[in-house]
Amino acid sequence: MRYLDEFRDPAAARRLVAGIEAALARLKPARPLQIMEFCGGHTHTIFRYGLHQLLPESVEWVHGPGCPVCVLPRERIDLAIALAQRPQVILTSFGDALRVPGSETSLLQIRGQGADVRVVYSPLDALELARREPQRQVVFFAIGFETTAPATAFTVLQAAAEGIANFSVLCQHVTSPEAVRALLADPVLRLDGIVAPGHVSTVVGADAFAFIAEDYRIPVVVSGFEPLDLLQSLAMLLVQRLEGRCELENQYRRAVTGSGNRTALAAVERVFEAASGASWRGLGRIPGGSLRLRAEFARFDAERRFAIRASSAAEEVLPCGAVLKGRLRPERCPHFGTACRPETPLGALMVSSEGACAAWYRYRGRPA
């Protein structure tokens, strides 16, 4: 087994779609069923394989805010830019972060003007850079959900163990359950099912999303990322509705357990603590939805090392927030495909392939 092709079999997908159509015919929903996929990885799969086009109109995917690049607030990008402009600093991050627009410019643009900004595949690469360039200050702009936080945590622990003095982290790790809660508090959203993030769940465990069924009475399935995974998860949500159940199920059992990855969670717990709240682009402040370095690791905190603080940037005037919350379809944004395109993103949702607008643009082309 290679764990890819088996879950991409078109014949199986067609049979599954036929089953989903049969289930929908039995359910006869009064309005299209709204199924939210929270994770940008799922959004990517839905568009890449055209799953939305395979399915009948009585089911609609609502794209959630689970793309870590897309929820990066402008003031944090501005902070990364301010750091990168210091002559002694090498600013490192994942590729997608470079194109996210800040208030005035992006990391990519200032790199073009001579700032030392480098793309890394892993935070360990940033640490290696610090070892190789002891006279420079290497800052890792740490973004992402629970899937990248363990990598940052282990890298900080490694830096501490080796006593590496020229490495620090600009921390922008955010956590998903709090964001889901913030979304579900929005009375405008009427979701009939939620596909919960499979890779986040490898770390936090499927059980971390049980509250969706328990507190909000919405069926929830933790899903893998191949097309058959998503179709199966949708089918499982429909079966729950047919049988009048509302619970947490785990479709991605090959990689996800109920309780998650103990080692990864312990490392995250050791290095980080919950911050009182952080702002998410398009969603506003989410209490407890982010992590910061514990005092014990303060020397690896770039904000403390360089004594810089974010100024709160002006409120977003773009429609991205409504798209992030699943209230507006990307193609309905007036900038979509005109002023806002993947090469020249106005909003962060157009940056990463996990962003709803970029995925929509790439795989559906210009607005109809």
Added chain:
Amino acid sequence: MCLGVPGRIVEVVDERRRLARVDIGGVVREVSLACVLEDGQRCADLLGAWVIVHVGFALSRIDAAEARCTLALLGQLEGDALSG
């Protein structure tokens, strides 16, 4: 950026730093196994195992039996459960 991908552990790089090489769809990358080693386990014990890799770290092992089970359930869903 944080799309996790399945890969197979093909070579140990450094036991002490828990680094191994993982074949991810034909591209071989250095990956930390720190998150998937059980107490007392060495990287060498995981040679040939499949893992989900995120930004240079293996975050979980892939369970072959569960994968087969999921594929088998697929057949069941197509049949009775959905059409009643």
